[in-house]
Amino acid sequence: MHIPDGFIAPQMYLPLYGLAAGLWAYGARRVGRDLDEASLPWLASLTAASFALSFVALPLPGGTSAHVTGVGLLAVLFGPWHAFMAASMVFVIQALLFGDGGVTTLPLNALAMGFVGAISAYGVYRVTPERWRVIGVFLAGWIGLFLPALLIALALGAQPLIAHDAAGVPLYFPFGFAITLPALLIPHALLGIGEGALSVLGWRLVERLRVRYRND
Amino acid sequence: MIQVENLGHRYGDKTSLKDISFNIAAGEKTVLLGSNGCGKSTLLKILDGLVTPSEGTCRYDGEPVTPGRIKQGPLRARFRREVALLFQNPDVMLFNPTVHDEIAFGPRQFGLSDIDARVRHWANLVGVESFLERPPFTLSGGEKQKVALAALLASEPKLLLLDEPAAALDPRTTGWLVDFLAELPITTLTTTHNLSLAPELGRRALVLDEAHRLVYDGAIEPFLADIDALIAANLVHSHRHRHGGVEHRHFHSHDWQ
Amino acid sequence: MTERYVARPSGTRLIQGRPSDHADTTAPTYLPYAATASTEPGAAVHPKVRGEQIKLLAYALATVVISALTEPLWLATALFGVILLAGRDAPTLLRRAILATLAFSAVVSLAYIVQTVWISGTIPWKWLWSVNLRVLVMALLTFVFIRRTNLFAALAFSRRLSFMLVLAVSQSLGLRRTLDDFRLAMHSRGLRRAGLRDRYRAAAHAAGWLLDRALANAHESAQALQSRGLFR
Numbered sequence: 001m002h003i004p005d006g007f008i009a010p011q012m013y014l015p016l017y018g019l020a021a022g023l024w025a026y027g028a029r030r031v032g033r034d035l036d037e038a039s040l041p042w043l044a045s046l047t048a049a050s051f052a053l054s055f056v057a058l059p060l061p062g063g064t065s066a067h068v069t070g071v072g073l074l075a076v077l078f079g080p081w082h083a084f085m086a087a088s089m090v091f092v093i094q095a096l097l098f099g100d101g102g103v104t105t106l107p108l109n110a111l112a113m114g115f116v117g118a119i120s121a122y123g124v125y126r127v128t129p130e131r132w133r134v135i136g137v138f139l140a141g142w143i144g145l146f147l148p149a150l151l152i153a154l155a156l157g158a159q160p161l162i163a164h165d166a167a168g169v170p171l172y173f174p175f176g177f178a179i180t181l182p183a184l185l186i187p188h189a190l191l192g193i194g195e196g197a198l199s200v201l202g203w204r205l206v207e208r209l210r211v212r213y214r215n216d
Numbered sequence: 217m218i219q220v221e222n223l224g225h226r227y228g229d230k231t232s233l234k235d236i237s238f239n240i241a242a243g244e245k246t247v248l249l250g251s252n253g254c255g256k257s258t259l260l261k262i263l264d265g266l267v268t269p270s271e272g273t274c275r276y277d278g279e280p281v282t283p284g285r286i287k288q289g290p291l292r293a294r295f296r297r298e299v300a301l302l303f304q305n306p307d308v309m310l311f312n313p314t315v316h317d318e319i320a321f322g323p324r325q326f327g328l329s330d331i332d333a334r335v336r337h338w339a340n341l342v343g344v345e346s347f348l349e350r351p352p353f354t355l356s357g358g359e360k361q362k363v364a365l366a367a368l369l370a371s372e373p374k375l376l377l378l379d380e381p382a383a384a385l386d387p388r389t390t391g392w393l394v395d396f397l398a399e400l401p402i403t404t405l406t407t408t409h410n411l412s413l414a415p416e417l418g419r420r421a422l423v424l425d426e427a428h429r430l431v432y433d434g435a436i437e438p439f440l441a442d443i444d445a446l447i448a449a450n451l452v453h454s455h456r457h458r459h460g461g462v463e464h465r466h467f468h469s470h471d472w473q
Numbered sequence: 474m475t476e477r478y479v480a481r482p483s484g485t486r487l488i489q490g491r492p493s494d495h496a497d498t499t500a501p502t503y504l505p506y507a508a509t510a511s512t513e514p515g516a517a518v519h520p521k522v523r524g525e526q527i528k529l530l531a532y533a534l535a536t537v538v539i540s541a542l543t544e545p546l547w548l549a550t551a552l553f554g555v556i557l558l559a560g561r562d563a564p565t566l567l568r569r570a571i572l573a574t575l576a577f578s579a580v581v582s583l584a585y586i587v588q589t590v591w592i593s594g595t596i597p598w599k600w601l602w603s604v605n606l607r608v609l610v611m612a613l614l615t616f617v618f619i620r621r622t623n624l625f626a627a628l629a630f631s632r633r634l635s636f637m638l639v640l641a642v643s644q645s646l647g648l649r650r651t652l653d654d655f656r657l658a659m660h661s662r663g664l665r666r667a668g669l670r671d672r673y674r675a676a677a678h679a680a681g682w683l684l685d686r687a688l689a690n691a692h693e694s695a696q697a698l699q700s701r702g703l704f705r
């Protein structure tokens with residue numbers, strides 16, 4: 001579920017924008033350096049894939065489903081910086097073109113799901129030994145969902161602390177850590193299992209497919 | 217204008233073109249015929265200097281065309297302006313915020329004057345003048361194709377390469393495209409596997425077979441009348457159908473007999 | 474005329490057809506653009522772009538200001554102002570703004586009401602007004618901005634950023650359309666009540682297909698940009 005604008009105080013989202021802007025600038029250079037002149041269309045296509053991935057339903061038992069983030073899969077396949085930049089562009093497109101999710105929550109989403117999600121997923125994938133690659137991809141999918149949920153729970157839970165009136169009544173998101181942490185972490189720990197499984201399946205397919213595009 | 221000699225291309229261990237030789241003179245309108253996967257698109261990309269051939273050479277005005285040569289060689293200043301390729305999927309080539317910017321991109325890139333007047337001129341010719349402020353991807357497939365065509369022509373290329381330009385068009389837009397291309401006073405090389413369109417897109421045919429070789433080079437009508445050659449190039453099909461009360465099968469195309 | 478058709482090395486089966494009378498000189502009914510009387514160079518930035526950039530800036534400023542408001546009265550005034558700005562589109566956009574924010578706002582609001590009633594026996598009216606109005610105004614403002622602005626033109630201060638966004642969005646729309654077809658095809662084939670395993674396979678197939686398509690598009694698109702002279 002997207003957090004709409006109006007729940008995050010400017011005291012938090014403005015500094016986060018500053019932090020995100022720095023990482024975007026650095027990420028743009030990283031992506032450009034790794035990929036020469038093809039980086040522009042390449043990142044565009046990755047963004048499109050990552051946008052469309054968010055429409056793939058993550059099957060849950062009982063015929064229900066949730067949405068995939070795919071950040072872990074993208075980080076494993078294309079590296080953390082590409083995944084971060086593509087995910088950030090997806091948030092821009094969703095917020096400013098389709099009105100899904102807010103512009104003030106954008107830096108939080110980009111930093112949590114894009115940056116931390118991609119870096120942690122890639123890190124987990126890299127530290128797993130070669131012969132346990134499948135487990136590495138699974139864990140990458142899981143942590144790429146779980147760790148961002150933790151950060152978002154912390155950011156939401158901090159709202160009553162950073163923005164309240166003289167009487168201590170919250171002005172933005174009203175619940176503290178005691179509520180946000182269990183409310184987000186328990187479901188995401190479980191959803192992460194599905195995301196991890198899907199990451200493994202998607203990773204296997206792509207490893208087989210992409211040999212074709214390395215040729216010229 | 218174009219000289220291709222013993223050209224070959226492989227993707228990994230897969231051959232996509234084998235020993236192709238032909239010339240194209242300025243002003244010619246040529247059709248490149250072949251079934252799916254015979255190497256037509258790859259040939260166009262080699263001619264456009266996007267893909268390096270594995271064997272043989274391709275020359276434009278006597279100068280070898282390869283991605284590296286176009287960046288540094290004597291063609292550097294003019295090749296990209298003079299040779300334009302219309303991709304099969306217009307989505308991959310439209311990247312500007314508005315249709316206006318899309319058409320203006322080439323002229324700006326190549327330092328031409330009168331940008332706005334040029335944009336209006338080409339938009340009017342292809343009939344997209346009412347969408348100038350819209351983002352290209354909000355248009356329909358046929359409109360995108362027209363915008364892409366206008367965007368390429370605005371740089372006033374001398375050679376236009378078209379990859380299956382009618383594959384995704386409805387009959388009316390296809391008709392429009394055929395007329396438009398016929399009246400275009402520049403050299404064109406158009407790929408297609410649609411035999412009914414082929415004779416309208418050029419008088420000369422180059423035909424690739426499934427072994428990725430050039431099997432025919434010459435006037436198009438005799439080729440289209442030669443059923444054995446058409447069968448060999450996998451350009452006609454055979455299935456059950458009726459003639460009055462008789463049902464049988466034979467090789468034919470639905471578009472050209 | 475025939476010398477243009479290069480003879481093939483012997484042993485190959487090239488059919489050398491009769492050369493076409495290739496001088497296709499149909500009288501052109503159109504002429505290539507010829508420079509007209511005015512020879513001043515075209516504007517580097519399309520005038521429209523500047524206007525769109527101003528709108529983006531105004532939207533960003535308004536967003537920051539509204540997000541800092543906590544008094545329901547001010548927020549109500551802001552809502553009135555944005556509704557005026559929306560003009561004739563106000564009913565549609567208001568509906569979209571409400572639908573887009575309803576789920577999250579309602580869950581949080583109800584939970585907060587329950588919590589405060591439980592703890593202090595009061596309903597947090599001021600919080601309810603202030604937060605829900607703020608969420609609504611900001612969403613409405615965003616929808617008005619989307620309706621009135623060409624985002625790609627607004628972001629054209631960085632040519633590459635705007636190119637990339639256009640490519641990304643146009644491909645996204647194509648991919649999403651096919652994904653919808655995947656879903657419909659699954660229903661059509663009666664896999665609606667498929668087991669969890671099959672649904673995972675289908676989802677992974679869709680994800681794999683997406684990434685494969687993205688790789689192919691990236692490749693094509695890089696060539697198209699090169700062909701159009703972007704990386705000269």
